[in-house]
Amino acid sequence: MITVRLFLTFAKIGVLGFGGGLAILPLIYQGVNEFHYMSEADFANLVAIAQSTPGPIAVNAATYVGYETAGFLGALGATIGVSVPSFILVILTLKAINKFKESTLVKGMLIGVKPAAAGMVTSAFVFIAEGALLYGGTGEGLNFLELLGDIDPIAVGICIATVILGSKLKLGFFKLIIIMGFVGAVLGS
Amino acid sequence: MKKIKKFLSQNIYAQLFIEFLTLGLFTIGGGLAMIGLVKERMCDKRNWLTEDETLDAIAVSQGLPGVIAINMSVFVGYKVGKIKGALISCFAMLLPSFLIILGIATFLQGTYHNPYVKGALRGISAAVAGIIIMTCYKMGKQLFQKDKEYKGIVVFNILVMVSTFAAITFFKIDVSWMILTSIVLGIVFFNLVINRAKRGEGK
Numbered sequence: 001m002i003t004v005r006l007f008l009t010f011a012k013i014g015v016l017g018f019g020g021g022l023a024i025l026p027l028i029y030q031g032v033n034e035f036h037y038m039s040e041a042d043f044a045n046l047v048a049i050a051q052s053t054p055g056p057i058a059v060n061a062a063t064y065v066g067y068e069t070a071g072f073l074g075a076l077g078a079t080i081g082v083s084v085p086s087f088i089l090v091i092l093t094l095k096a097i098n099k100f101k102e103s104t105l106v107k108g109m110l111i112g113v114k115p116a117a118a119g120m121v122t123s124a125f126v127f128i129a130e131g132a133l134l135y136g137g138t139g140e141g142l143n144f145l146e147l148l149g150d151i152d153p154i155a156v157g158i159c160i161a162t163v164i165l166g167s168k169l170k171l172g173f174f175k176l177i178i179i180m181g182f183v184g185a186v187l188g189s
Numbered sequence: 190m191k192k193i194k195k196f197l198s199q200n201i202y203a204q205l206f207i208e209f210l211t212l213g214l215f216t217i218g219g220g221l222a223m224i225g226l227v228k229e230r231m232c233d234k235r236n237w238l239t240e241d242e243t244l245d246a247i248a249v250s251q252g253l254p255g256v257i258a259i260n261m262s263v264f265v266g267y268k269v270g271k272i273k274g275a276l277i278s279c280f281a282m283l284l285p286s287f288l289i290i291l292g293i294a295t296f297l298q299g300t301y302h303n304p305y306v307k308g309a310l311r312g313i314s315a316a317v318a319g320i321i322i323m324t325c326y327k328m329g330k331q332l333f334q335k336d337k338e339y340k341g342i343v344v345f346n347i348l349v350m351v352s353t354f355a356a357i358t359f360f361k362i363d364v365s366w367m368i369l370t371s372i373v374l375g376i377v378f379f380n381l382v383i384n385r386a387k388r389g390e391g392k
Contacts, residue, residue: 018365020220020250020257049293052310055286056258057219063290072291079287083279086255090263091275093249104383105376111339112375113248114241115346116367118328119353120251124221125321126358131218132314155315162319173229173320177215177313184312185305 002035002070003077009034010062010081017058024058025050028065035069051131058082133159154187201270202277208235209262209281217313220250220257225320227261228327237269240331252368258282339382349374 009031017024025047032038038046050060059079066078100106134150158180165171165179197203208230216223224247232243250260259279266278332346349371356362 014255016254017256018254018363020255020364024256049290051218052307052314053286053289053293054214054217055289056216056256056282058256059259059283059286060290063287064294067291067294075287075291075294079283082256083259083283086253086259087263087275087279089253089255090249090260091267091272093253094264094267097245104379108376108379109372110241110245110375111342111345111379112349112371112373113252113368114244115332115349116353116371117244117248117251118325118332118346119350120247120357120364120367121224121321121328122325122350122354123357124224125318125325128218128221128314128321129318132311132318152311155311155318158312158315159319159322162316163322166319166323173226174211174215176320177316180312180316181309182312184315185309188304188308188311 003073006035006066006070006074007077007081010066010078011084013058013062014082014085020056020058025061028058028061032065032069129159154184158183158187202274204235205266205269205274205278206281209266209278210284212262213258213282213285216258217310218317220261222314222317222321223258223261225317225324227265228324231265237265240328242268244328248368248371251364254365339379340385341378341382345374345378 013024013027013031017027029038029043032043046061046064047057050057050064053060059082062078062082063075066075068074070077097106097110133152133155135152161183162176162180166173166176171179197207212223212226212230215226227246228243231246232238232240238246246261246264249264250257253260259282262278262282263275266275268274270277329350332350333343353367353371356367357364
């Protein structure tokens with residue numbers, strides 16, 4: 001029964017959660033508290049784990065919360081719950097695009113959405129760089145000097161090395177990630 | 190070994206499974222971190238998506254509610270192998286997450302606090318930032334080429350890209366609103382172009 005409730009709670013999160021990952025986390029926190037009390041510190045710990053382990057943040061958080069609440073089945077219910085709305089909405093969108101692809105509305109829509117997507121990728125860089133290249137996660141201080149003091153030189157070095165190896169030596173992205181994982185383990189530990 | 194290779198080269202579902210399983214494993218830091226990998230694997234290597242479709246996939250995945258990575262896996266899976274493809278891709282995307290988190294929740298708490306593991310994760314996040322820079326550069330280059338199809342598209346692309354970037358990054362406006370805005374702008378632009386072309390023919 002609790003598995004079904006977890007499924008429904010997370011399906012709701014899947015429908016209401018715009019903006020992906022971090023934007024969904026507050027909804028997940030509300031969702032957990034429908035089942036049992038979780039302190040903000042515990043949730044912060046959960047977020048740290050969800051962010052730094054492989055896989056989408058919201059899925060990691062859903063699996064974790066599901067497991068804590070109701071064991072393996074709970075994890076399954078929450079994970080599937082958060083995915084089902086995506087599944088339906090994306091397929092409906094694709095079908096609609098295909099069906100009306102000759103209409104001027106859809107043509108115009110696809111023209112507008114492309115540069116917006118590129119803009120989104122650029123802002124994804126800023127967002128990821130805040131966490132990856134600065135100490136202490138998000139750069140809350142808008143003060144430029146404070147920001148400079150927060151820069152993690154090893155991380156910036158790894159980032160630059162990645163760009164150079166990727167663009168000059170044409171190394172694939174998976175290879176780059178594995179190499180930089182090793183470099184990070186040796187230099188950063 | 191040969192049999193496995195032959196199977197993999199022919200079976201589209203097995204390919205989807207393997208691509209998304211690795212993507213699930215290598216996506217560290219959330220859905221946004223996987224954009225570069227999706228572009229490289231799905232578009233450049235496998236040719237499942239054209240460059241244009243990659244941008245569509247990003248826009249749809251971020252504009253719709255839900256987990257970006259799952260939206261992306263369903264988008265690509267459905268395009269390549271309809272419902273079955275979408276199910277397999279989505280399952281493969283979830284599997285590494287699910288197993289690793291279960292592992293951490295049950296007995297691997299210590300692993301997560303290991304300094305080498307932390308260092309490796311830091312290194313990977315920094316590499317992901319680098320990968321996204323390269324992806325931005327490639328996408329920008331493609332959008333800013335002179336386009337033969339529609340006059341004025343380059344200016345349109347630059348304006349929409351820069352304003353979307355600024356709105357999301359500096360003014361913290363919701364991504365979905367920016368997608369809606371860009372859709373409206375795209376429709377207006379396209380209709381202006383068509384009308385101009387019609388007037389051109391009429392003369």
